Amino acid sequence: MCGHFALDPIAYDSHEQLGMDGETLALRTASRIRPTESISILTADHNRLSVATRRWGINTPQSSRPVINARLESLAERPLFRPALGHRQCLIPATAWYEWRKEGRDKVGYRFAPEQSGFWHFAGLWWPPSDSLPEGAAVIVTAEATGAITEYHHRMPLCLSGQNARAWLEGKAGHPEPMWAGHICPMDRHRPVQPRLF
Numbered sequence: 135m136c137g138h139f140a141l142d143p144i145a146y147d148s149h150e151q152l153g154m155d156g157e158t159l160a161l162r163t164a165s166r167i168r169p170t171e172s173i174s175i176l177t178a179d180h181n182r183l184s185v186a187t188r189r190w191g192i193n194t195p196q197s198s199r200p201v202i203n204a205r206l207e208s209l210a211e212r213p214l215f216r217p218a219l220g221h222r223q224c225l226i227p228a229t230a231w232y233e234w235r236k237e238g239r240d241k242v243g244y245r246f247a248p249e250q251s252g253f254w255h256f257a258g259l260w261w262p263p264s265d266s267l268p269e270g271a272a273v274i275v276t277a278e279a280t281g282a283i284t285e286y287h288h289r290m291p292l293c294l295s296g297q298n299a300r301a302w303l304e305g306k307a308g309h310p311e312p313m314w315a316g317h318i319c320p321m322d323r324h325r326p327v328q329p330r331l332f
Contacts, residue, residue: 137202139231139274139291140165140245141174144253146227148183151255152300159185161227169202175224175260175272178303188260192271204259206277206292206309215273218259220305225255225294226274232321233287243321244286248293255299257292257310281314290314 141163148154161174169191177184191200194214201214209215230247248254257275261267275292283290293313294302302310 137169137232139167139228139256141167141227141253142229144227144229152183152296152303154178154181154183154300157183159183161185162187166232170200172269173226173272175226175258176255176303177222177224177260178300183303186260187269188272189267189269190272190274192261192267192273200271202273203276203289204273205289206257206275209259209275215259218261222260222262223302223305224258224260224272225299225303226258226272227253228256228291229253231291235286245319245321246283246286246290246316247319248316254291254293255295255302257294257302277311282318283314286318 141161142165143163144161146159146161148157148159159176162172164171167173167190171190172187173190174185175188177186191202192214193200204212204215209219229252230245232243232245234241234243258272259275260272261270263270276289277292279286279288279290292310294310295313298310298313
């Protein structure tokens, strides 16, 4: 978790969302974003918000698959994440994420979306392009699930908004609490098969 998410077309105004420079940003949108695909991330520099594209997931010698998520509780302990903490924190806009759970003999997919057709900022960490990371990289920070989400998965993206999102972006958030205000709806029950992660 989080293994797939969505970013539907939205009008992103940085002043309205974060109280920053007031620009409208163009974001890469898709109804289903999978690990290793390019995603839009938001970064800040001296009160100016900018959008960049990074590969979702970072390769490590310890794993055959890219690392796509980072646990909030252990960010400061993991050598992979520690250098980015406080220095390369980002926001990843999203309009939904997906989970699958076993129901009988099937795995049924569910869509987790914010209230009133809005969007979230997932907390993230990012890496710049380099010889080993031509596209750069980003991961989504996750936290323990809260509320109704616990019936579907024990983890959830760290969803932030307003001043909490800006504090994360500026490396001042400390240990933010996850928030959940949204709705859960089943995906197509006629195709209850969990797709490949990558």
